[in-house]
Amino acid sequence: MSNDAIVFIVDDDEAVRQSTAWLIESIGLKVTTFTCADEFLENYNNEPGCIVMDVRMPGMSGLEAQEEMKNRGISLPLIFITGHGDVPMAVRALKRGAFDFIEKPFNDQLLLDAVQRGLKNNSEAMESLIENESIDKRIASLTPREHEVMMRVTEGKPNKVIAHELNVSIKTVEVHRARMMEKMEASSVAQLVKTTIQASKNNTTF
Amino acid sequence: MTVILTRIRALISLSALFCLKAVHRLKAPALFIFISLSALFALPLHAVPPVSEVSEVSEVSEVSEVSEVSIKENTDSKAAFQQQTTSEKQNITIGILSQTSQDSIKNTPWQFTFDRLNSHPKYHFTPLFLNTEQLNNALADDELDFVICDAIDYVLLENQYGLLHLITRTEQYSGSFVTSEGLSIHTLNNNSNITRLQDLKDKKIGVIDENSSISWLFLEKFLFKHGLIAKTNITLEPITDMSTSLTLLQSGAVDAIISKSGLIAKHFTHETMEELRLINPRRGWKAPFLHSSVLIPEWPLSKAWFIDNNLARQVVTLLLNQHNNESNDSSAYFSPQYYWDIAENYTALNELFFFPGHLEQENNDEPSSFSQKIQYWVSFIIICFLVVILILYLRSSRDLNNKLTASKESLEQEIKERQHAQEQALTHQAELAHVARLSTMGEMASGLAHELNQPLSAIHTYVQGCIRRITMGNADLDAIVNALQLTAQQADRAGGIIRRLRSFVRKGESHKTYSEINQIVHEVTGFLDTQLKNKQVSLILDLEEDLPPVLVDIIQIEQVLINLLKNAIEAMSDVEKPAIIVSTRHASHKVIELCVIDSGHGISEDKLKRIFNPFFTTKTSGMGMGLSISSSIIEAHDGKLYAENNTEQGARFCLTLPITEEQPGNTNNE
Numbered sequence: 103m104s105n106d107a108i109v110f111i112v113d114d115d116e117a118v119r120q121s122t123a124w125l126i127e128s129i130g131l132k133v134t135t136f137t138c139a140d141e142f143l144e145n146y147n148n149e150p151g152c153i154v155m156d157v158r159m160p161g162m163s164g165l166e167a168q169e170e171m172k173n174r175g176i177s178l179p180l181i182f183i184t185g186h187g188d189v190p191m192a193v194r195a196l197k198r199g200a201f202d203f204i205e206k207p208f209n210d211q212l213l214l215d216a217v218q219r220g221l222k223n224n225s226e227a228m229e230s231l232i233e234n235e236s237i238d239k240r241i242a243s244l245t246p247r248e249h250e251v252m253m254r255v256t257e258g259k260p261n262k263v264i265a266h267e268l269n270v271s272i273k274t275v276e277v278h279r280a281r282m283m284e285k286m287e288a289s290s291v292a293q294l295v296k297t298t299i300q301a302s303k304n305n306t307t308f
Numbered sequence: 309m310t311v312i313l314t315r316i317r318a319l320i321s322l323s324a325l326f327c328l329k330a331v332h333r334l335k336a337p338a339l340f341i342f343i344s345l346s347a348l349f350a351l352p353l354h355a356v357p358p359v360s361e362v363s364e365v366s367e368v369s370e371v372s373e374v375s376e377v378s379i380k381e382n383t384d385s386k387a388a389f390q391q392q393t394t395s396e397k398q399n400i401t402i403g404i405l406s407q408t409s410q411d412s413i414k415n416t417p418w419q420f421t422f423d424r425l426n427s428h429p430k431y432h433f434t435p436l437f438l439n440t441e442q443l444n445n446a447l448a449d450d451e452l453d454f455v456i457c458d459a460i461d462y463v464l465l466e467n468q469y470g471l472l473h474l475i476t477r478t479e480q481y482s483g484s485f486v487t488s489e490g491l492s493i494h495t496l497n498n499n500s501n502i503t504r505l506q507d508l509k510d511k512k513i514g515v516i517d518e519n520s521s522i523s524w525l526f527l528e529k530f531l532f533k534h535g536l537i538a539k540t541n542i543t544l545e546p547i548t549d550m551s552t553s554l555t556l557l558q559s560g561a562v563d564a565i566i567s568k569s570g571l572i573a574k575h576f577t578h579e580t581m582e583e584l585r586l587i588n589p590r591r592g593w594k595a596p597f598l599h600s601s602v603l604i605p606e607w608p609l610s611k612a613w614f615i616d617n618n619l620a621r622q623v624v625t626l627l628l629n630q631h632n633n634e635s636n637d638s639s640a641y642f643s644p645q646y647y648w649d650i651a652e653n654y655t656a657l658n659e660l661f662f663f664p665g666h667l668e669q670e671n672n673d674e675p676s677s678f679s680q681k682i683q684y685w686v687s688f689i690i691i692c693f694l695v696v697i698l699i700l701y702l703r704s705s706r707d708l709n710n711k712l713t714a715s716k717e718s719l720e721q722e723i724k725e726r727q728h729a730q731e732q733a734l735t736h737q738a739e740l741a742h743v744a745r746l747s748t749m750g751e752m753a754s755g756l757a758h759e760l761n762q763p764l765s766a767i768h769t770y771v772q773g774c775i776r777r778i779t780m781g782n783a784d785l786d787a788i789v790n791a792l793q794l795t796a797q798q799a800d801r802a803g804g805i806i807r808r809l810r811s812f813v814r815k816g817e818s819h820k821t822y823s824e825i826n827q828i829v830h831e832v833t834g835f836l837d838t839q840l841k842n843k844q845v846s847l848i849l850d851l852e853e854d855l856p857p858v859l860v861d862i863i864q865i866e867q868v869l870i871n872l873l874k875n876a877i878e879a880m881s882d883v884e885k886p887a888i889i890v891s892t893r894h895a896s897h898k899v900i901e902l903c904v905i906d907s908g909h910g911i912s913e914d915k916l917k918r919i920f921n922p923f924f925t926t927k928t929s930g931m932g933m934g935l936s937i938s939s940s941i942i943e944a945h946d947g948k949l950y951a952e953n954n955t956e957q958g959a960r961f962c963l964t965l966p967i968t969e970e971q972p973g974n975t976n977n978e
Binding site for chain 2: 114115117118120121122124125127128129158159160161163185186206207208210
C-alpha cells in the first residue's frame with residue numbers, strides 16, 4: 103500500500119464531508135475533499151487512492167460521475183455513500199464497477215474497511231498495471247521475425263519445425279530465439295508462456 | 309235613543325283607544341290595519357247622526373225644519389195649483405173619526421162646522437168619515453190635511469204622525485160649554501177601607517157602561533197609573549144597568565163603581581148621593597162635576613205635519629168666530645151642532661198614555677214605535693259589528709305579535725347558527741389546512757428522512773472519529789474539541805429540522821404576525837433543499853430587498869409555498885435541466901407578489917380552469933387538495949392565488965398579499 107494514496111471525499115453536505123474526513127484521517131490516511139463531482143474531475147491528477155462519493159448531489163450526480171470517470175480512464179475504487187439508497191440504485195452502481203455501496207448513517211468500521219480494501223485494490227491494480235506496461239514494452243521491442251518465433255515457441259514447437267515453417271535455417275531460428283528470450287526477459291520457455299498469458303489478459307495485441 | 313247614541317260614541321272612542329294602544333305595540337305594520345279600521349268606524353259614525361236627529365225630532369214632536377221645508381213646498385205647489393185654476397177652490401180634506409160609516413154631513417153635528425169652513429173663498433173643505441184603522445192608513449199616506457178625532461185617539465196619533473191640535477170641540481150644555489169629561493169613582497160613604505185610589509187594590513169594581521160610551525183603554529191606563537192592573541190586582545165588572553149599581557154596592561158585590569163624571573149625579577137623587585163618596589175628588593175648571601181622574605178633553609181639530617201655520621190660522625179663525633156671528637143661527641140646524649173653542653190641555657192625557665208612572669219605568673225604555681225599534685236594532689247591530697271587529701282586530705294583532713315574536717326568535721336562532729357555522733367553517737379550514745400539511749409532510753417523508761439523516765450521519769461519524777483517535781492514543785485534544793463542537797452543531801441542526809417539522813404539522817388556530825416574506829422563502833427553500841437536490845432542480849431566488857412586512861400566519865404561508873414548490877418540482881420530473889425561480893416583488897404600493905416559476909411543460913387551458921378545484925389532480929398520488937387549500941389560505945389572508953403559463957416554457961403560480969400598516973406592538977409577535 104503506497105503512502106501516497108489519497109482518499110477523495112466528494113459530498114455536497116459539508117458536515118457529512120468533514121465528519122467523514124475526520125473519521126478517515128483518524129486511521130492516518132490522507133484525505134482530500136470536494137463539494138461536487140465536477141470539482142473532483144477537474145482537480146484529479148492520477149493520484150492513487152480511492153473515492154468516497156455521495157450518490158445524490160446537485161449538478162453531476164454520483165452515478166453520472168462514475169460514468170464520466172470511466173470515460174476518462176480513472177480507475178480509482180469508488181465507494182458510494184447514500185442517505186436513501188435503494189436496491190436498484192445499488193445494483194446499477196455495482197454493475198458499473200463501483201467498489202462498494204454504503205448507507206448513511208454508516209458504521210465507521212464498515213466504511214474504513216471499505217476504504218482500506220479500496221486502497222489495497224488500487225495499489226495492486228497500479229502494480230499490475232506497471233507490470234503489464236513492461237510486458238507490452240518487451241513485446242513491442244521484438245522484431246516481426248522474433249515475434250513470429252515467440253508465438254511458435256509458446257505453442258511448443260521445436261526449432262526444426264519453426265525453421266521449416268518460416269523457411270529459414272535452424273541456425274537462424276536459434277539466433278532469433280535467443281534474442282527474443284533476452285528481450286522478453288524470459289529465462290525459460292515456461293516463463294515466456296506466463297508473460298504472454300499476462301499480456302493476452304491485458305488485451306495487449308501481440 | 310240618546311242613551312244608545314252616547315253608548316255608541318263611548319264604544320267608538322274606547323275602541324279607538326284600544327287601537328292606539330295596539331298601534332303602539334305593533335308600530336308601523338298595524339298602522340295600515342288601524343287606518344282601515346278607522347275607515348270602518350267612520351262609516352257608522354257618519355251613518356248614525358242622521359238617524360238620531362230624525363228620532364229626536366219625532367220624539368219631541370215638533371215640526372222640524374225638514375217638515376217646514378216640505379210644507380212650504382207643499383203650499384207652494386198648492387199656491388201654484390191655485391193660480392192655475394183660480395175658478396176652482398183648493399180642496400182640503402178633513403178626516404173625522406166615526407165608528408159608523410157616513411157619507412154626508414147632512415143632519416150631523418158637523419154640518420155647521422163645514423158650512424163655516426166652506427165659507428172660505430179659496431178652499432173647499434171635504435169631510436172624510438173614517439174608522440180608527442182607516443184614519444191610521446190615511447194619515448200614514450199623508451192623505452189628510454186636518455183630523456178631527458177623540459182625545460185618546462189624538463194622543464195616540466199625535467206621536468205617530470206628528471199631528472198638532474189647534475182647537476177643541478165643545479157641546480153646548482146647560483147654557484155653558486162642556487168640553488171635557490172624566491171618570492168618577494164612588495164608594496159607599498161608610499166604607500172607611502177605601503179612601504184613596506191605591507186602596508182599590510184587590511177589590512172588585514163595577515164599571516157603569518150602559519151605552520159602551522166609556523173608554524176602557526183610558527180606564528185601564530188611569531188605573532194603571534195608580535198601580536191597579538185589571539185582572540191582576542183589580543177586578544172590573546161591567547154594569548150595564550145603572551139602576552142596579554147602588555144595590556150592588558150596598559150588597560158588597562162590588563166595592564166601588566166607576567162611571568163617566570156627572571153620570572151618577574145626573575141619575576141619582578140627592579139622598580142617594582149622600583150615601584156615596586167620591587174617591588180622589590178633583591175639580592176641573594171646565595167640568596161642572598167633581599171627578600176622580602184627569603179629564604179627557606173634548607175632540608181636538610188637529611193639523612197634519614205638512615200644513616203650514618197660515619192655513620191653520622185661517623181655519624182656526626173661521627171656526628172660533630162661529631160663536632159671535634152665528635150662534636143665533638143654530639136653530640137653522642135640526643140637531644145639536646159642534647162648536648169650537650181654544651185648545652184644551654192634552655198633556656195630562658198624553659202623560660197618562662206615554663208616561664204612566666213609576667210602575668212602567670221598566671217599559672219606559674221600550675221603543676214605542678216601529679222606527680225607534682229599527683233605530684234600536686240598527687244601533688245594536690252596529691255595536692255588535694264594532695265589538696266583533698274589535699275582537700277580530702285584537703286577535704289578529706295578537707296573532708301578528710306572536711308571529712313577529714316567533715320569527716324574531718327564529719331569526720336570532722338563525723343568526724346564532726350562522727355564527728356558529730362560520731366559526732365551524734373557520735375551524736374546518738384550519739383543520740383542513742392542518743390535514744393538508746400532514747399530507748404534505750407524508751409525501752415529503754423520504755426527503756425529510758434524508759434531511760435528518762445528514763446531521764445524524766455527521767454526528768455519528770464525528771464521534772466515531774474521536775473515539776478512534778482517543779483509543780489509538782494519538783489524540784490531538786484541540787482537534788477533538790473542534791470535532792465535538794462540530795458534532796454539537798450537527799445535533800442542533802437535527803433539532804432544528806425536528807422543530808420546524810413539528811411547527812409545520814402543528815395543529816392550531818391561525819396566528820398572524822408581521823413577517824418578512826423573503827425570510828419565509830428562505831425557510832421553505834431550506835426545508836426543500838434535499839428535495840431540490842435529489843431531483844437535480846436548480847433554484848434561483850429573485851427576491852426584492854427591503855419589502856415591507858406582511859401580516860400573515862407564517863406556517864400557512866410556508867405551507868402554500870411548499871405546495872407550490874413541490875408541484876413545480878413534480879411538474880419538471882421529465883424535463884432536462886429543471887429550474888425554479890422564486891421571486892418576490894412590490895406589485896403595487898399595497899400588494900406584495902410572490903411567484904414560483906418553473907420550466908416544466910405548462911398547464912393546458914382546460915386544466916388551468918379547474919386547477920384550484922378540490923380533488924382536482926393530475927398526479928397519480930395525492931388527493932388533489934393542495935392547491936384548493938392553498939387558495940383558501942391565501943383568500944383568508946385577503947390575497948389572491950392564480951396560475952398562468954409562461955410565454956416561453958413552464959407555468960407560474962403567483963400569490964399576492966396585502967401590505968397592512970404595521971401596528972405598534974405587533975412587531976414583536978414573531
